[in-house]
Amino acid sequence: MKIFSEHLLREKVAIVTGGGTGIGKQIAQELGRSGAKLVITGRRKEVVEATMQEFLALGIETRAISTDIREPQQVQRLVDYTVESFGRIDILVNNAGGQFPKKSEEISPNGWNAVIHNNLNGTFYVTQAVAKQFIKQGTGGAITNILVSFLHRGAPGIAHSVAARNGIYGMMRTLALEWAKHNIRINGIGPGLFVTEGMQEEMASAAGAHFIEQVTQDVPLGRTGKLEELGWLVTYLSSPAAEYITGEFIIIDGGNSLGRGLTFVPY
Ligand SMILES: CCC/C=C/C(=O)SCCNC(=O)CCNC(=O)[C@H](O)C(C)(C)COP(=O)([O-])OP(=O)([O-])OC[C@H]1O[C@@H](n2cnc3c(N)ncnc32)[C@H](O)[C@@H]1OP(=O)([O-])[O-]
Ligand SMILES: NC(=O)C1=CN([C@@H]2O[C@H](COP(=O)(O)OP(=O)(O)OC[C@H]3O[C@@H](n4cnc5c(N)ncnc54)[C@H](OP(=O)(O)O)[C@@H]3O)[C@@H](O)[C@H]2O)C=CC1
Numbered sequence: 021m022k023i024f025s026e027h028l029l030r031e032k033v034a035i036v037t038g039g040g041t042g043i044g045k046q047i048a049q050e051l052g053r054s055g056a057k058l059v060i061t062g063r064r065k066e067v068v069e070a071t072m073q074e075f076l077a078l079g080i081e082t083r084a085i086s087t088d089i090r091e092p093q094q095v096q097r098l099v100d101y102t103v104e105s106f107g108r109i110d111i112l113v114n115n116a117g118g119q120f121p122k123k124s125e126e127i128s129p130n131g132w133n134a135v136i137h138n139n140l141n142g143t144f145y146v147t148q149a150v151a152k153q154f155i156k157q158g159t160g161g162a163i164t165n166i167l168v169s170f171l172h173r174g175a176p177g178i179a180h181s182v183a184a185r186n187g188i189y190g191m192m193r194t195l196a197l198e199w200a201k202h203n204i205r206i207n208g209i210g211p212g213l214f215v216t217e218g219m220q221e222e223m224a225s226a227a228g229a230h231f232i233e234q235v236t237q238d239v240p241l242g243r244t245g246k247l248e249e250l251g252w253l254v255t256y257l258s259s260p261a262a263e264y265i266t267g268e269f270i271i272i273d274g275g276n277s278l279g280r281g282l283t284f285v286p287y
Contacts, residue, residue: 021248022053023252023255024050024053024054024252024255024256024259025054025055026053026054026055027054027055028054028055028255028259029051029054029055029056029110029111029255029258029259030055030056031055032055032056032057032110032111032258033056033057033058033059033102033106033107033108033109033110033111034048034051034052034056034057034058034059034109034110034111034112034113034258035058035059035060035061035098035099035102035109035111035112035113035146035150036048036051036058036059036060036061036113036115037061037062037087037089037112037113037114037115037116037146038061038062038115038116038117039058039059039060039061039062039068039071039113039115040060040061040062040064040067040068040070040071040084041062041067041071041216041217041218042214042216042217042218042219042247043115043166043211043214043216043247043250044060044062044113044115044116044166045060045071046247046248046250046251047113047115047166047250047251047254047255048060048071048075048082048113049075049078049080049251050248050251050252050254050255051111051113051251051254051255051258052075052078052080052081052082053078053080054255054259056110056111056258057081057082057106058075058080058081058082058083059082059083059084059085059098059101059102059105059106060072060075060082060083060084061084061085061086061087061098061116062086062087062116063086063087063088064086065084065086068084068085068086069084071084072084081106083101083102083105083106085097085098085101088142089116089138089142089143089145089146090137090138090141090142090145091145092145092149095145095146095149096149098146098149099149099150099152099153103153108153108157108159109150109153109154109157109161110159110161110162110258111161111162111163111164111258112146112147112150112161112162112163112164113163113164113166113254113258114143114146114147114163114164114165114166114188115166116138116142116143116146117138117139117142117143117166117181117184118135118138118139118181118218118222119135119139119178119180119181119184119222120135120222120226121177121178121222121223121226121227122177122178122180123177124176124177124179127179127180131180132180135180135181135184136180136183136184136187138184139181139184139185139187139188140184140187140188140191143165143188143191144191147163147191147195147206150163151163151195151199151202151204154199154202154204155199155202155204158202159203160202160203160204160205161203161204161205162204162205162206162207162257162258162259162262163192163195163204163205163206163207164206164207164208164209164254164257164258165188165189165192165206165207165208165209166208166209166211166250167185167188167189167208167209167210167269168181168182168185168210168211169210169211169212169271169272169273169276169277170182170210170277171185171186171189171208171210171269173277177227188208189208189269192206192207192208192267192269193267196266196267197267200266205257205262205263205265205266206266206267207257207262207265207266207267207268207269207270208268208269208270209250209253209254209257209269209270209271209272210269210270210271210272210273210277211245211250211272211273212235212239212244212245212271212272212273212274212276212277213232213235213236213239213244213245213273213276214244214245214246214247214250215232215244216247220232232244235276238276238279238280239273239274239275239276240274240275240276240278240280240281241274241275242274243274244274245272245273245274249272250272253270253272257270
């Protein structure tokens with residue numbers, strides 16, 4: 021379904037980390053369908069290049085480059101490559117990340133550090149490098165961080181990831197204040213359950229075959245999310261329609277974080 025005009029983000033240039041797969045791929049596609057030029061990145065070159073070919077076939081101007089967001093030099097190469105390719109950057113989507121489920125008493129120091137490093141440090145490196153380009157351009161920019169719906173509620177089994185995402189949340193609120201004078205907006209969204217290969221490999225396989233059905237039972241709207249729904253939200257937040265929104269966190273989970281509601285209903 022097409023929601024936004026193909027001119028909404030015309031002449032805008034967007035970087036999407038983890039843009040070769042799952043949520044990042046769909047967000048990138050929706051930004052591209054709304055007119056943005058794309059640079060998609062992830063560690064696996066062959067994955068981002070295959071997605072680039074799909075986008076080019078749809079008529080979306082796309083480049084792909086491999087980057088490990090944990091490596092500041094590679095992150096700077098991503099920024100330089102984007103500017104060399106398209107002359108500027110306007111939009112950043114920090115989507116790359118993830119975790120492995122594990123009882124907290126069993127997480128090794130290395131395991132803890134791996135998740136914090138990938139999510140929190142990696143997100144900061146990309147955010148800082150892109151924001152420096154925004155400031156140099158003097159154009160402002162829009163940054164959206166993909167966080168988790170249970171950011172404030174907590175989630176047993178992924179303490180390292182929830183800690184890292186709350187670190188990003190604190191960073192995001194601070195940077196929204198610090199960089200408002202440069203017209204850099206920075207927001208976060210918290211997806212509930214969206215079925216992707218990555219999610220199935222990392223989460224559902226460890227949690228059991230019925231994980232998705234079980235989680236879905238708790239969703240008031242009675243279904244998992246559609247990936248396009250994330251793409252539309254990020255497109256909105258990246259567009260002029262959201263020019264007065266910064267430092268915000270929006271949950272998109274079909275009401276899941278509301279819980280089941282009151283057991284007593286007065287009718
Ligand atoms: C409701 C759903 C909500 C959320 C859904 C999603 O997010 S869906 C999106 C889902 N998509 C993703 O999550 C994809 C992204 N995820 C990843 O790329 C990786 O899982 C990573 C970044 C978390 C770790 O990568 P890395 O290359 O830095 O790790 P490394 O190999 O160098 O090991 C370092 C330490 O970590 C330990 N360890 C690592 N893995 C596991 C494991 N499975 N099991 C146990 N432990 C594990 C490893 O043992 C070692 O500790 P040790 O033995 O030395 O004490
Ligand atoms: N699916 C869901 O229900 C939910 C997902 N999320 C979050 O949404 C994001 C996308 O998840 P999803 O699409 O489901 O799963 P994926 O596993 O498909 O997405 C993870 C992406 O991040 C990239 N990535 C991971 N680490 C790095 C790194 N160090 N440098 C560069 N790229 C990296 C991966 O590419 P590569 O391996 O090639 O580097 C991959 O493209 C994640 O942050 C996830 O935690 C949040 C809530 C719910």
